[in-house]
Amino acid sequence: MKNVINRALFAALLAGSTVTAIGTSAPAAAQVGGIVHDPRNYAQNILTAARTLEQINNQISMLQNQATSLANEARNLTSLPVSTLQELQGQVDRTRQLLGQAQRVAFDVGDIQTAFDARYKGAALSGSQAAMVANAEARWNDSVGAFQDAMKVQAGVVTNMGVTRQSIGTLVSASQSATGALQAAQAGNQILAVQSQQLSDLAAAISAQGRAQMLDAARSAAAEAEGRERFRRFRKAD
Incomplete structure (x- = not known):
């Protein structure tokens, strides 16, 4: 999952650098084959997706920690199987x-x-x-x-x-x-x-x-x- 986030961030940075290199000499949006492509909007969408993936990863980690804590509590509440x-x-x-x-x-x-x-x-x-x-x-x-x-x-x-x-x-x-x-x-x-x-x-x-x-x-x-x-x-x- 971290690899996915890293690739997304890299793509976003690449897109941002492309936009910067184009500067004012290129339009903010280009039409290719009848489809309008906006590089700035594309980069923003990738960043949003990357942040979403990071939040999901954090939530998964929290759930894993809670599951571990519950398992430990269950072991702590287990009674001794023998009595003298x-x-x-x-x-x-x-x-x-x-x-x-x-x-x-x-x-x-x-x-x-x-x-x-x-x-x-x-x-x-x-x-x-x-x-x-x-x-x-x-x-x-x-x-x-x-x-x-x-x-x-x-x-x-x-x-x-x-x-x-x-x-x-x-x-x-x-x-x-x-x-x-x-x-x-x-x-x-x-x-x-x-x-x-x-x-x-x-x-x-x-x-x-x-x-x-x-x-x-x-x-x-x-x-x-x-x-x-x-x-x-x-x-x-x-």
């Missing part, structure tokens, strides 16, 4: 189930208060000999159960690591092959969700381990208090 939400929710649910299976002293404020009032302090450390023995055994069972629960939660976290690894691989591949901004953003959001799930598992493992350690420390403190009570009774008996 179901797998992540399953992992969180499994960890919560393990925490909910806590033996004896559960992760509940009221349950903890009841257990400590019954076995770890106050009258529980100064009752009858039989009651003291029973409470000591109950405290030992609390500690053993808590350590067992902690190991279960840790085993569940380790199991989740395999699923998490697969999810990360899927999301990284999807992010690298993303065709638009929306897909890249969705892949990034799902990777953040995987990290949140890992933090949730870590918090669960720390909580279970902390519970076992606190119950064992409470058992040691109760045993010490119970020992003092036994020694006091022994001295009083003498």
Whole structure:
């Protein structure tokens, strides 16, 4: 198209130069074979045609740019074809189930208060000999159960690591092959969700381990208090 415009401009300039060379010695129009030919009007028509072609070329370029822009917008609005939400929710649910299976002293404020009032302090450390023995055994069972629960939660976290690894691989591949901004953003959001799930598992493992350690420390403190009570009774008996 540009070649056509250039040829038209060249013809117009040639016609203009012909008119200039003729000057006043030649008429503005000539009659050849009964047809009137006006070189000035002919040159003007060529220039008009050239300008029209240039405008059409500019409009075609604008339409091509708009089509490219629309195609890019369509790619940017395309959703990510993969989702790991179901797998992540399953992992969180499994960890919560393990925490909910806590033996004896559960992760509940009221349950903890009841257990400590019954076995770890106050009258529980100064009752009858039989009651003291029973409470000591109950405290030992609390500690053993808590350590067992902690190991279960840790085993569940380790199991989740395999699923998490697969999810990360899927999301990284999807992010690298993303065709638009929306897909890249969705892949990034799902990777953040995987990290949140890992933090949730870590918090669960720390909580279970902390519970076992606190119950064992409470058992040691109760045993010490119970020992003092036994020694006091022994001295009083003498």
